[in-house]
Amino acid sequence: MTLDLDALRPFPDAGDPDHRAHDAADRLLLDESADARRGLARHEIAVIGDTFGTLALACASDATDGVVRVHQDSLGGERTLTANARSTGLEASVESLPLDAEVVRGARVVLVRLPRSLEALRDVAGLIAAHAAPDVVVFAGGRIKHMSLGMNDVLRAHFDTVDVSHARQKSRVLIARGPHDGRDPEPSAARLRIGDTDVEVRAFGGVFAGATLDIGTRLLLENLPETIPGQAVDLACGNGVVGATLALRHPGLRVYASDESAAAVASARATAAANGIADRMTVVRDDALSTLPDASASFIALNPPFHRGAAIDETIARHLFADAARVLRPGGELWTVWNSALRYRPSLEKLVGPTRQIARTPKFTVTASTRR
Incomplete structure (x- = not known):
């Protein structure tokens, strides 16, 4: 099925029709990762940092077999994903998990909304490199005004190559391949x-x-x-x-x-x-x-x-x-x-x-x- 992104709602939903559950960075992440996701099963896809569940539900709607694994730091975001999954009939197609090995184990594509903290990105990148599939491709995107060159450096510490997408609507995606030097998050x-x-x-x-x-x-x-x-x-x-x-x-x-x-x-x-x-x-x-x-x-x-x-x-x-x-x-x-x-x-x-x-x-x- 093709998911109507505009049917998803943010939480809390104040009733503002212009307040959407997706933005330009979400749409660019989905477009940049489309070829890599084609033909994959849901259980081969993981999503980290999904604000309102848009990325996970769009990936789940494009694939079959298993569930898309998701980690969201915010409890509000997790509850919004649940509500949007229920409203779209995709409850059985996504699963919320802690930020540990199981959320990315064996994943071949991982979509990440870039956190503002480099330390948070370091935890995510190290975890993916340690437990995802050897051929994993990571698509990490965000709004350009919240991105920094330090993010490229963090990804390069755990991946052989880091490519950068063209900018679109003030958003950009970093694409990382070749995981190495993985580690579990430590405080x-x-x-x-x-x-x-x-x-x-x-x-x-x-x-x-x-x-x-x-x-x-x-x-x-x-x-x-x-x-x-x-x-x-x-x-x-x-x-x-x-x-x-x-x-x-x-x-x-x-x-x-x-x-x-x-x-x-x-x-x-x-x-x-x-x-x-x-x-x-x-x-x-x-x-x-x-x-x-x-x-x-x-x-x-x-x-x-x-x-x-x-x-x-x-x-x-x-x-x-x-x-x-x-x-x-x-x-x-x-x-x-x-x-x-x-x-x-x-x-x-x-x-x-x-x-x-x-x-x-x-x-x-x-x-x-x-x-x-």
Whole structure:
């Protein structure tokens, strides 16, 4: 069957008919890989970084036998793929998998939406080179404004040849062949001193701040209360440094950490293990805190992301504030650090409750909001 790309919907679907589930880079990737995919079975094709499932579903519709294996870092992207697969009757033709050997094992064609992080691309390229078929062809594409020559260098570290497609509609594709020097992804590591606490941090490619401590999170950690009631929640946990620091400072404390990024969850789990606190720090992949019941927590710490891709998107923070409010007990507190220019205090007052400033620098503000 020929898939109508315009029938696929982005998630969340705001009802804007101009908001599509594909862009020029997706279309160029499909066109550049068409000859290589011709005659292949679905199980010989893998897709990594597919934003809304367009690439995987288009490949599945063009092939037969088995499933197209897919890895998407974002839980929202994974759920969108599921919804689009259901709407097109292709549920049995695609399978979502973690970023490990099984997603690319034996694959002869791999389509990749280029991540913005070179470390994330290094994880992907090494994994493909280690476990895909010897004759694999990798098509890695993106918008030119988000591409760099460093991406070519990363691919050349794991493939004999890297060719470059002609540009089309401000998009381009890198085509890699001849895999060598493959390796499974391994987290970077760093030992950090935060106040009087030593923390080992681990981070896989693409995780915000990597295995470091960004200045906003440092400001939050330097100003957290000395007493934490009950279980602590590390919302949008990233590399897990906030949750790990809390657990190390308070030896009896249990920490629940969540993030919608698969790489962040893997990183936070690795951070917990490195600090010997995996038995007290539960890390889950979740949309905010959807798996926690209402009024079940007394303390939540949050450094909310404010970008979706390259664009500033304040709806992400408001969604996290609202779900934190749902999970907090009356009188419970949400401690948040945010870029001062974003002026989140009115949203915190409205969605959570009375909000007081704890600390402020020229760039960042730390607040504590009390659940009404």
